[in-house]
Amino acid sequence: MSRNSLLRRSIAVVASLAALLLGGCAVATVSARSPALAPDARLAVLPFANLTDVPLAAQRAEAITVSLLRQRGLHDVVGYPRAEADLLRAAPAPSLQQTLQWARRQGARYALDGSVTEWRYKTGVDSEPAVGIVLRLRDVADGRVVWSASGARSGWGYQALAAVGQAQIEALLRGLDVAAPARAAP
Numbered sequence: 001m002s003r004n005s006l007l008r009r010s011i012a013v014v015a016s017l018a019a020l021l022l023g024g025c026a027v028a029t030v031s032a033r034s035p036a037l038a039p040d041a042r043l044a045v046l047p048f049a050n051l052t053d054v055p056l057a058a059q060r061a062e063a064i065t066v067s068l069l070r071q072r073g074l075h076d077v078v079g080y081p082r083a084e085a086d087l088l089r090a091a092p093a094p095s096l097q098q099t100l101q102w103a104r105r106q107g108a109r110y111a112l113d114g115s116v117t118e119w120r121y122k123t124g125v126d127s128e129p130a131v132g133i134v135l136r137l138r139d140v141a142d143g144r145v146v147w148s149a150s151g152a153r154s155g156w157g158y159q160a161l162a163a164v165g166q167a168q169i170e171a172l173l174r175g176l177d178v179a180a181p182a183r184a185a186p
Helices: 003-023 057-071 096-105 161-173
Strands: 026-030 042-045 076-079 110-121 129-139 145-154
Touching: 026 161, 042 057, 057 076, 057 110, 057 129, 057 161, 096 110, 110 145, 110 161, 129 161, 145 161
Parallel strands: 042 076, 042 110
Antiparallel strands: 026 145, 110 129, 129 145
């Protein structure tokens, strides 16, 4: 066996191991293809449920989601208005029906809601960031889910929790079908 072929084989093994290690840090499951979202159509982002013991985790995920939706090419994204957060007194969460009524009044065809299932630094020596997110796209007319995605991701001890959360939400949002904007005739 020549030295070049041994070097190529070694590089392939190292690359495969690196892919396995990095691939094991994130999991994403996306339902069937989403309906096509026109870039100029209004999309409402409803409150996310915080299923963690971390205060304001849902609001953090919502803010990241709104920004990433705009980066994906959706120009008219509106977020559900929230009252000022009071960590000492928990305000009752609005019902799904209330938020869908609000989305209808905004003129949205679809609304995105979600759940934050994990948003923390793991305990231990390295304190790796870990997030878990569920996203659901609903038809505002009847509230039925037309697309969903869920995923979890952990990072390395030197990474910020928000960066890992953003990477996971971005991976999930890749499953949304955002139509290319119509081009004007010359």
